[in-house]
Amino acid sequence: MSKFEILDCxxxxxxxxxxxxxxxxxxxxxxxxxxYVRDRGLARVTQGLYMAQDAWDDGMYVIQVRYPEAIFSHxxxxxxLKLANREPLQYTVTLKTGANSAGLTKQGIKVYKVKDTLFEKGITEAQSPAGHTLRVYNPERTICDLFRSRRNIEIQDLQTAVKEYVRLKNKNIPLLMRYAKSFSVEKTVRQYLGVLL
Structure with a gap:
């Protein structure tokens, strides 16, 4: 296989x-x-990332490549995770406390920060609309994040998210409650679930 063929693959x-x-x-x-980039007419999206002319633009994937330490959240x-019926107007990520978020904020991305001990909890993967694998928090962690940040979240979005979560076949209520305890939102989460379950 030639180098061009490897790059094509x-x-x-x-x-x-x-x-x-x-x-x-x-x-x-x-x-x-x-x-290869010149010959194939690829466009430079950001440092170290090129895109074919016929490729779907994928803003979430570009964010992940530029900021690999950021996890999509909220x-x-x-x-x-298909728990919301519309794409957010503003992308939201979480970083470790102390991480530099200036570049993300400049791009209009909402950034939350959390201490190291809580940062790794619930990291999983999901597909972007264009088919790229992204690092994202699982449903249980996401519900806890929403409750923690409820002053900055539309109440309707929070209610819809919890209702959609309760409908999931693979929901994990014990895990949700463990996370809720870690994030100090156990009482609030319990009240919401008491109404819906």
Whole structure:
């Protein structure tokens, strides 16, 4: 297989996007990658990420490539987990306390921060609308995040999310309550569930 064919495969596997890191892992030099990018007419989306002309734009995937430490959370997680009926107007991510969020904030992304001990709880994966795998918090963690941030969340979004969660076949109420305790929202979550269950 030629280097061009290897890069074609990488581009196809990643739904029209090509990361420099993936090309170098495949043993292709940056010089050769540059030739490929010019020859195929790829557009540079951000540092280390190129996109084919016929690829769907995927803002969430670009955010994840640029900020790999960010986890999609809150309203964006609801949407990715199919617990919301509309795409959020503003993407939402969570970072560890102390992480630099200036670049994300400048792009209009809502950033929440949480201490290291809580950051890793509930990380899972979901597909973006364009088919890329993204890091996102699971439904149980997302419900707890919404309750923690309820002053900044539309009450209707919170109520819809909890109702949709209760309808899930694979919901995990014991896990939800463990998270609720860790995030100090156990009483509120219990009250909401008492009405819906």
């Amino acid at each position: 990488l581009l196809q596997e990643n739904n029209g996007f090509l990361k420099t890191s993936d090309a170098t892992k495949a043993g292709i030099s940056r010089t050769y990658l540059g030739e 309203e964006t997680a609801l949407y990715l």
